[in-house]
Amino acid sequence: MEKTVKRRTRTQDVIRQLRKNKTAMFGMGMMLVIFILCAGAPLFAPHDPNDSDLYRGNRPGFWSSDHIPGFWLGTDYLGRDILSRILYGGRVTLSVGFVALGFALVMGVILGLVSGYFGGLADNLIMRFVDILFAFPALLLALVIAGTLAQRYPDVSRITWSMVAIGIVYTPQMARVMRGAVLVIKETEYIEAEHAIGSSTWRIIFKHVLPNSLAPIIVYSTLMLATAILDAAALGFLGVGAQAPSPEWGLSLSIARKYLISGVWWAATFPGIAILLSVLSLNLLGDGLRDALDPRLKGGAKL
Amino acid sequence: MKEYILKRLAMLIFVLLGVSIITFALVRAAPGDPAIYLAGQHATPEKLEEIREKYHLNDPIYEQYLIWLKMALHGDLGKSIQTNEYVTREILHRLPTTLELSLFAIIIATIIGIIAGIISAVRQYSMTDYGVMVGALFGVSMPVFWLGLMLIFIFSVKLGWLPVGGRLSTGIELHRITGLYVLDSILTLNWTAFVDSIRHLILPSVALATIPMATIARMTRSSMLEVLRQDFIRTERAKGLSERAVVYKHAIKNALIPIVTVIGMNTGILIGGAVLTETIFSLPGLGKYIANAILAYDYPVIQGFTLFFATVMVLANLATDILYVYIDPRIRYR
Numbered sequence: 350m351e352k353t354v355k356r357r358t359r360t361q362d363v364i365r366q367l368r369k370n371k372t373a374m375f376g377m378g379m380m381l382v383i384f385i386l387c388a389g390a391p392l393f394a395p396h397d398p399n400d401s402d403l404y405r406g407n408r409p410g411f412w413s414s415d416h417i418p419g420f421w422l423g424t425d426y427l428g429r430d431i432l433s434r435i436l437y438g439g440r441v442t443l444s445v446g447f448v449a450l451g452f453a454l455v456m457g458v459i460l461g462l463v464s465g466y467f468g469g470l471a472d473n474l475i476m477r478f479v480d481i482l483f484a485f486p487a488l489l490l491a492l493v494i495a496g497t498l499a500q501r502y503p504d505v506s507r508i509t510w511s512m513v514a515i516g517i518v519y520t521p522q523m524a525r526v527m528r529g530a531v532l533v534i535k536e537t538e539y540i541e542a543e544h545a546i547g548s549s550t551w552r553i554i555f556k557h558v559l560p561n562s563l564a565p566i567i568v569y570s571t572l573m574l575a576t577a578i579l580d581a582a583a584l585g586f587l588g589v590g591a592q593a594p595s596p597e598w599g600l601s602l603s604i605a606r607k608y609l610i611s612g613v614w615w616a617a618t619f620p621g622i623a624i625l626l627s628v629l630s631l632n633l634l635g636d637g638l639r640d641a642l643d644p645r646l647k648g649g650a651k652l
Numbered sequence: 653m654k655e656y657i658l659k660r661l662a663m664l665i666f667v668l669l670g671v672s673i674i675t676f677a678l679v680r681a682a683p684g685d686p687a688i689y690l691a692g693q694h695a696t697p698e699k700l701e702e703i704r705e706k707y708h709l710n711d712p713i714y715e716q717y718l719i720w721l722k723m724a725l726h727g728d729l730g731k732s733i734q735t736n737e738y739v740t741r742e743i744l745h746r747l748p749t750t751l752e753l754s755l756f757a758i759i760i761a762t763i764i765g766i767i768a769g770i771i772s773a774v775r776q777y778s779m780t781d782y783g784v785m786v787g788a789l790f791g792v793s794m795p796v797f798w799l800g801l802m803l804i805f806i807f808s809v810k811l812g813w814l815p816v817g818g819r820l821s822t823g824i825e826l827h828r829i830t831g832l833y834v835l836d837s838i839l840t841l842n843w844t845a846f847v848d849s850i851r852h853l854i855l856p857s858v859a860l861a862t863i864p865m866a867t868i869a870r871m872t873r874s875s876m877l878e879v880l881r882q883d884f885i886r887t888e889r890a891k892g893l894s895e896r897a898v899v900y901k902h903a904i905k906n907a908l909i910p911i912v913t914v915i916g917m918n919t920g921i922l923i924g925g926a927v928l929t930e931t932i933f934s935l936p937g938l939g940k941y942i943a944n945a946i947l948a949y950d951y952p953v954i955q956g957f958t959l960f961f962a963t964v965m966v967l968a969n970l971a972t973d974i975l976y977v978y979i980d981p982r983i984r985y986r
Contacts, residue, residue, distance in 0.1 A: 480663075481670030484962045488924030489942070493958055496946035497678050579795055583928060586797045587943050599797070606801055606932070610816070614805050621798030628793040636789075 363564075366641035373637020379630035383623075387439030394433035395419055398596045401427035407613045423615040425601070426608055431616060435623050438596035443627065445511050445590065445597075446578035452516030453577075454570055457523020458559075464524065465531030466554060476528070479521040491518045491580055495589045508597075511590040515580050519573055526569045530562035564642040571635035575628045582624050598624050653977065660970055671962040672724065676717050679955045729956030734948055739956035742941065748831025749819065749937035753929065754922050756857035761864035762915060766908070768865075769872025773907075774899055776877065784869060791866025796925050800859040800932035807855060815852050817934035824848050856933040860925045864918040871914040876907040909980045916972025919965050 367373055386393055396419075410416050410423035410431070417424070422431040464475040482490070495514035499507045534540060535558065543553050584590035585599025593600065598620040605616035695703070704710055711719075723729070729739035772784040808816045819833055820826060826845040829836045834853070837846035879885065880903055888898045927939035934940070938957060945953035 477666070477670070481667055481674065484667050484671050484966045485674075485958070486920040486923035486961055486965055488927060489958065489961055492927070492943070492946050493678060493954055496949070496954070500949050575793065579793075582795055583797060583924075586928070587931065588947055599795075602795075602798060602801065609801060609805050610809055612809065617798070617801050617805070621795055621801070624795045624798060625790075625793055628795070629789065632789060632793050 363641050367637060370637040370641060372633050373641070376630045376633025376635075376637060379626065380634060383439065383627050383630065384443070387436055387443055390433075390436040390440060394430075394436045395421075396430035396433040398429060398434045398437040399594055401429050403428055407608060407611075407616070410615055422619050425605065425616045426613070431619055434596035434601060435598070435620055438598045438601055438620060439623060439627070441508060441591050441595055441597040442578060442581050442585065442599065442624070445508060445515065445581035445584075446574055448512040449515035449581065450519065450570060450574045450577045452512065453519035453523045453573070454566070456516070456520040458527050458566065460520070460524040461527025461529075462531055462554065462559065462562075465528040466535060466558060472528075475524065479524055482518075482521040485518075487518050487576075488580055488583055491515050491584060492587065492589055494518070495584055499589070507589065508591050508595075511581060511584045514584070515577050518580070519577060522573065523566070523569065526565055527562060530565045531558055534558050534561045568635060568639045568642055571631055571638055575631035575635065578624065578627055578631070656977070657974060660973065664966055664970055667966055668963060671966070672721055672959060673717065675955050675959050675962070676720055678958070679951045680713070724956075724959065729959070730952035732945070732953045733950045734945070734953075739952050742953065743938065743956065743960055745831075746936060746938045746941055748833075749935055750926050750930065750939060752832045752834060753853065753856055753860060753935060753937060754926060756853050757860035757922065757925075758864065758915065758918070760857055761861040761868055761918075764861075765865040765868025766872050766911065769869040770876055770899070770904065770907075772869070772873045773876035773880065781873075784873070788866040788869045791862050791869075794862050794866075796859055796862065797928045797932055799862060800856070800929055803855045803859055804932070814855055817852075817856075817932070819849060819852050819935060820845065821848050821852075856929045856935060859932070860922065860929045863921055863925065864915070867918065868911060868914055871911055872907065875910045876903060879903045879907045882906075909976070912976055912979065913972055916968055916975075919968040923961050923965065 390398075405417055405420070405424050405428040406426050408415060408417055408420065408424045408428075411421050420430050420432070422435070425431055425434065460475050460479075464472045491511075491514040494517055495507070495510045498505075498510040498513065502510075540553060540557060543557060581590065582597075582599035582602070585597040586603045587599075588603065591597035591600050593604070601620040602617055605613070605620070609617050709716065727740050729743075731738055732742060735742070768784045768787070772781045775781050804816055807814045815821060824845050826833060826836055826842060826849075827840050829839055833849035834846065837843070837849055880899075885898060885903060888902055889895075923939070926937060927943050929935070930937045930940035931943050938961075942954065942957040944950075945957065
């Protein structure tokens with residue numbers, strides 16, 4: 350009797366590996382929960398995030414006997430419900446992170462592909478440009494770009510400029526990772542075989558090089574999404590991103606800062622925990638993905 | 653080696669030229685008349701015309717860039733719109749604050765990060781190891797500005813142990829020599845100011861140190877694990893050397909080499925972190941100043957500070973790479 354060997358694709362392999370990794374699954378679960386709660390904010394939020402009432406300003410939450418029923422995490426200085434503002438605020442902060450990363454991903458993949466596959470002058474030009482962008486401290490460059498663009502085009506929302514600014518800042522890293530992956534795949538024998546049977550360049554790029562270089566890009570994207578969210582909140586905190594009365598997490602923190610001295614810790618604590626948990630869950634997932642996709646790096650340090 | 657350094661220096665000049673073009677372009681992308689940035693907001697039309705003539709603002713854009721570059725190379729980055737002060741002077745005046753903060757942060761991050769990483773590696777898979785790794789994971793995920801606020805709330809507002817912000821308490825006098833208050837107070841034997849300036853530095857430098865500390869701990873651990881697996885360590889053990897001697901005399905020396913790179917790579921994180929930390933703790937350093945300048949659209953300051961920070965970063969990377977060659981005899985660049 351013949352026994353058929355069950356064939357698994359690389360993707361199935363990775364998913365199997367990932368499912369065995371408990372911390373990665375935990376990270377993914379946590380991210381999904383945060384994502385669903387924020388995306389469905391109108392369903393889950395107990396109050397309107399901008400419903401203010403000065404008579405209930407700066408009141409503590411469930412831990413205190415002084416709390417107002419229904420306002421579990423307390424209220425901010427305008428009497429707005431902090432829990433509802435966190436859920437709505439996540440929509441802003443997380444979208445800035447996601448869109449910025451998407452921007453960097455598309456730009457980085459294109460630049461990396463061209464640079465790695467075609468080499469020569471294009472490679473030289475792109476990589477030198479990448480070197481130059483790398484010379485700027487990331488957060489500072491994002492701040493300057495977002496600030497300048499917002500001044501130049503005051504009609505466009507500042508949130509859009511935050512997305513563009515963070516996207517530009519992360520493009521060089523993405524391009525480098527993609528280029529590295531493409532360089533490795535370009536030299537493999539099956540690509541050589543494709544050349545030999547006369548496949549067109551575009552066919553080789555889209556059918557073979559791109560899909561096979563996605564693994565490092567996915568790992569990197571997950572880890573970079575974590576820092577992109579941190580930067581999104583930092584721009585909000587410094588006043589360059591979302592503007593009041595947006596419930597954006599970084600902006601909420603910078604406003605809550607003024608009331609910290611008088612003991613109102615909850616307005617500053619909970620938006621920060623929301624940022625921390627989002628970033629943490631993505632880091633957990635990213636580390637797990639890296640172990641699943643590239644077992645050689647297992648236990649390696651993230652830089 | 654010499655050839656490598658020369659090549660890197662050529663590269664450095666190229667990158668800095670690119671940086672200057674981008675910084676120039678960013679400022680020129682901003683709306684408004686650059687003459688106003690140079691002359692100040694209250695300049696008369698005649699004065700503006702004079703400035704335009706003087707700085708060749710009526711010339712083609714590439715000539716303007718060359719003139720700006722020439723001025724920048726001579727240390728003239730223009731004047732701040734807000735304070736009408738020379739940007740170069742502002743940088744020099746504020747640098748010590750940021751330098752002191754960053755030095756403290758990097759010392760804390762390096763010492764704690766390396767010790768935690770070594771302990772973690774030596775006791776791999778123990779509770780200590782998991783504790784350190786979970787701590788490092790929280791460290792890299794931490795919003796620095798939030799951590800700063802929490803530290804202020806706990807240690808300043810609630811416990812009252814440490815000051816909320818600033819560099820010195822009011823009423824304490826210090827003769828400024830270097831601008832690094834801790835050093836100045838030692839030089840002038842002013843112990844009250846010494847204790848006070850250190851107390852002011854603790855919270856901001858701990859906040860700024862978190863992310864580098866976490867990356868250093870992770871890197872030390874994996875580098876140490878790598879070294880402990882190598883043949884020469886097995887030989888040392890086989891020779892009958894105590895585990896202590898193996899770890900402390902032989903493994904650490906080799907494991908620390910890649911960590912130099914990690915410390916160097918944290919320059920950018922430190923600069924970005926300084927912007928946030930100085931804002932939270934009201935420290936009159938470079939970071940707080942550029943954050944304010946961006947909100948006020950003070951373009952000469954933005955331009956000058958960005959150029960300065962990028963130069964620092966490029967030099968730090970170069971220094972790291974050269975240092976790496978010196979401490980790791982296996983690497984020979986050509």
